[in-house]
Amino acid sequence: MIYPQNFEQKIGFDSIRHLLKDKCLSTLGQERVDGMNFSESFKDINEWLEQVMEFIRIIQEEDSFPDQYFFDVRPSLKRIRVEGMYLDEQELFDLCRSLETIRDIIRFLTPTPDDEEQEEGNSPYPALRRLAGDIIVFPQLITRINNILDKFGKIKDNASSELLRIRRELASTAGSISRSLSTILRSAQAEGYIDKDVTPTMRDGRLVIPVAPGLKRKIKGIIHDESSTGKTVFIEPAEVVEANNRIRELEGEERREIIRILTDFSAVIRPQVPAILQSYEFLAEIDFIRAKAHFSIQTNAIKPSLEDKQILDWTMAIHPLLQLSLAKHNKKVVPLDIELNLNQRILIISGPNAGGKSVCLKTVGLLQYMLQCGMPVPMHERSHAGLFGSIFIDIGDEQSIEDDLSTYSSHLTNMKTMMKSCNERSLILIDEFGGGTEPQIGGAIAEAVLKRFNEKGTFGVITTHYQNLKHFAEDHEGVVNGAMLYDRHLMQALFQLQIGNPGSSFAVEIARKIGLPEEVIADASEIVGSEYINADKYLQDIVRDKRYWETKRQNIRKREKQMEETIAKYEEEIQELEKSRKEILRKAKEDAEKLLQESNARIENTIRIIKEAQADKERTRLARQELADFKNEVEDIEKKSQEDKIARKMEKLREKQERKKDKKEKAKTDSPQSATPKIQPVTVGAPVKIKGQSSVGEVLEINGKNAVVMFGMIKTNVKLDRLERCTPTQASPKAMTKSTFVSSDTQDRVYEKKLNFKQDIDVRGMRGNEAIQAVTYFIDDAILLGIDRVRILHGTGTGILRTLIRSYLGSVPGVEHYQDEHVQFGGAGITVVDLK
Incomplete structure (x- = not known):
């Protein structure tokens, strides 16, 4: 159920229909747009949305979809149901091309005979394939039409033997007339009756010669016409009158034969008209889906996660009409985040005038209605959307002189209808709830009506300025406050909805911005009382603080993301470092193996020399022992050499890694160091x-x-x-x-810093990252000034701050030792740090 009758006009859906019609290719799709209705069937809505999303993919990914010829010949087909009626050439031509389009669409969506084993689940467009499943195509009919019509839509000469005879005779007779006229024309030009550039022309379907009025007696024949200026008359020479008459007869015969052919062919089509009309219903549906797909692309609409229950959890939802309007001026819509569920079914939105309350209300109504009409909606893909059995709206001024209804009376009439018809599957949308009458009684009646809505479990979005409705939302389960944010410093609306707190009307601030005299504002404030003004101010402060902390939270999330990216980057670099280490080890092993092979070759060569010298066995044994010792010595040397080489390369890689991580480290002295001198003890004067x-x-x-x-x-x-x-x-x-x-300035600053340095720092109440930053600066200063011992007050609490700080201290080279303070002086709540 949709209430009231002008619901679509109130939310702007009539404009959506108009935009969709403009995107249709024919009246086929436009009729579908007119017939588009609200549905509460989860199965139907989900199928409609799937069809549109698949067509969006076709538009974006395919180039061969057949959408050239969408002709609506249904009126002509219905006409030939009457015996004796026929389709003319153009209608038959449009029928042929549109039937070819239907055939090509079915082929596009349906697998070819070679792919018949392909299951529906594997089809790239399953929803559209289901739509095309039972549609009949007419290949034989298309072939027969092409046999009698040429590529321009005209009846072919060979459509019948009689038509072929007639047209041949027509061509022959026209040729003889042309030759006769040419002869007469040349003779008249030779005698000077007609100018040299004059040619035969056509008047009333007859070939004639243009002649000056003064010379019309020179050529025998029938005068058929004269020019508008009277300076030319058109004469049909007597020699060609009979031939022209014969052409007229043949043309009549040709028309009659064409009508006969079309009549006979229409008789062939007549039994198939119901099936053809059913195919055109499919073509109309495709045109309709195509229009919705193009509109969805234009507005960046998607299919949200659809659920068969009452829920409204939207992220970055956008009013499509407002989006298109602002895009013309290179502006963007502020997206809407809104959530309605079983715990917070009714949202009470308050805030300043012109702050976006009504736009928020219309956005909810329009997008929900679009969704349940089978249209994708512009919002983030992580949004969840449910279905409602009925939608009610009360917005705008509905006063009627004819019905003797004031604005408030019309609102009460709407409230009566809503209370009578709404249930737990209803969505109510009310703008300026309780407005239009004396505030106290208006607010009281509005609160009583809201109580009934809440008792019935209805879902809804309601805008108001009444304080009692805001208090009702705070005190009753199922109802929640929301505020349209307002920048008090810039004095401008932010058009952002924030759920959880009521909003201020900012009446005093707006009045002051407009320029209302300050004494008037002061009098008004005195009339309502300081308690009301302060309450409104506190409400503004709450909203401001919540916005501040929300911004803080977003910044923290952003920094956490950056930190995660940095950690991932370092982990990747560590992996590269490990990979390089393994590569160095592999190369070292290869070099060692090569050296061992060379050593073995040397040993074998020595043995060969010994044998050739025919030495005794003892000498041979000693030689082998010497070579074995040499081999072991070489292995040890090479192993040590390779390990030193690996260590040096690893050290270089570590140094390079440290330089990347530590941005504060400065370049060291670039003078090359000589060989390492012998270490000498430190003595006085050294x-x-x-x-x-x-x-x-x-x-x-x-x-x-x-x-x-x-x-x-x-x-x-x-x-x-x-x-x-x-x-x-x-x-x-x-x-x-x-x-x-x-410099002396630096000495003075260091001295002054040392005098003012306090050996205790208190980080209690700070966040982890703030405390670590403060401790970092504190320890750096202490090391710089040569302080031996400092104390850090972090408290006991949950122990998280103590753990973080001690983890940091363990990584500082200048820290020699840290421990808990003595129990008498603070115990585990204080960390004592000894510096090197």
Whole structure:
């Protein structure tokens, strides 16, 4: 059931019909568009949608689909049911071409005789194949029509022996007339009666000669006509009058023979008319499906996951008419995400005027109606759609002078019909629920009606500004609030639906934007009271905060995706590294095998020399033993050499991998290092540098395992095992000056940073990634300033933050040890970190 009668006009489906008609190839498909109706049969709707989706594939993937000739000759076929009636040449020609199209479509959709064993399930277009399954084609009829019509649709000369005789006589008589006229014309031109460029012409089906009025007496014959200017008369010479009369007779005979042929052929067709009309129903259906497919391509429509129950779970749904309208101005529609299910059957949408509430309502109504008419709908493919037994809509102003109905009365009439007819399989769509009368009683009646809808288990989408309906949705199961979002800072609607919270009307903000005097706004605020204004403000804040956190959540998802991609990239690089390692090992084994083979050859050669020298057995044994020792020694050397080679290559690959991962690492000094010097102990006054760094300093004093080193103007404590003795070149005054120069500004900043540095950091309440980032900066600063011990306050909680931080600390080279703080000072809630 669809209510009211102008339902299609209210949701814009009449425009959809008009667009579909424009895409049809003939009146066959247009009639199908007019007959398209709402259905609640899951089987039928699913089949219709499958047919359209298959035809979309045909349009996008096939080039040979036969859609050239879609002619509607049904009126002509129905006419010849009467005895004695016949199809004329054009009608017969259209019948032939359209029957050929039906035959070719059936061939396209149905396997050839060679593929008869192919099952329907293997067909690329199973739904369309089922549609074409019982359709009859008429190959013999097509052949017979082609035997009597030429390629231009005219009756052939050999359609009958009598027609052939008539046309031959016509040609002969016309030839004799032409020759006679040519003779008369040449004679008249020679005598100057007619100009040289004049040729015979046709008047009333008779060949005549154009002559000037003053010379018409010069040529004997019948005057048939004169030009509009009166400067030319057309004379039929007496010599050809009889021949022209004979042509007229033959033309009459030709027409009668053609009619006889067409009448006889129509008599042959007459018994087959019902079957032919059935085939044209198939052609009409194909034209209709084709139009829906082209419209679906134009609007990017798809078949959602269809379920035989009441559900509405749409993602990125788009109003197709709005989409086409905005596309003309290079604009895009804001897609709609909406969900109705057994737990939230009725959605109460609130929000500012011109915020998109009515568009949302119409989008739901139009797309659901399109779907149940067998049309794909523009939404994301992960959407789920159900079926409803009836759809009711109340939108717009329905006041009627004739029926003595006001706007509110018409709304109440609609409410009465809906309450009487709706059930758990109904979908109701109501715009501005309760509007049109005094707000308090209007809101109360609307709430009472909404209560009845909810009790009946009805599904629906309702827009309103009434606070009591928003409260009803919060307090009753099955009803849920939704808000059309509004940017309070830019003062513009976002046209986005957000389910879960009611929306604000932003009445005060919109009034202020329009320019209403501030004192008027203040008076209005005072009239409704601060409680109402604050409640509306709190509602706006809730919506704003939810939008903020939703954006945060989306950003987190985006970063997680980026992180997953990065991990996948590194895993791929590790696999490549492992592959390279295996390749190096394989090459090393090959080289070792080659060396062993050469060694064996050397051994055999030595033995041969010994034998040739005819040495005694003891000497031979000693020689073999020496060679065996040589072989083992070579194997050991080669093995060590290959392992060193592999280690060097692996080290190079690891270094390359580390350079890719660590973007902060800077290029090292490019001066080539000489041979590794002998390691010398660190003593007072010796030039040293920290391992892995280039800055050269001087040891001032050594205290146990620590040393005091002066790097330029900075004095710092460093562990002895972190220092290495410099070569004479590195320790030159020039090198020391260059590598340890620090500006006075830098010294001041470092000194100030050390004075202000706090050895405790509190990360309680932070998210994991935020806490790790804060701890990273904190540890870096502590190492830079030479701090020995710091404390990290992370709390106990679930222990996740503590685990993350300690996992990070275990990967920092500058961290020597970390442990829980003493129980008296915080225990497991604080991690104490000792730095190198």
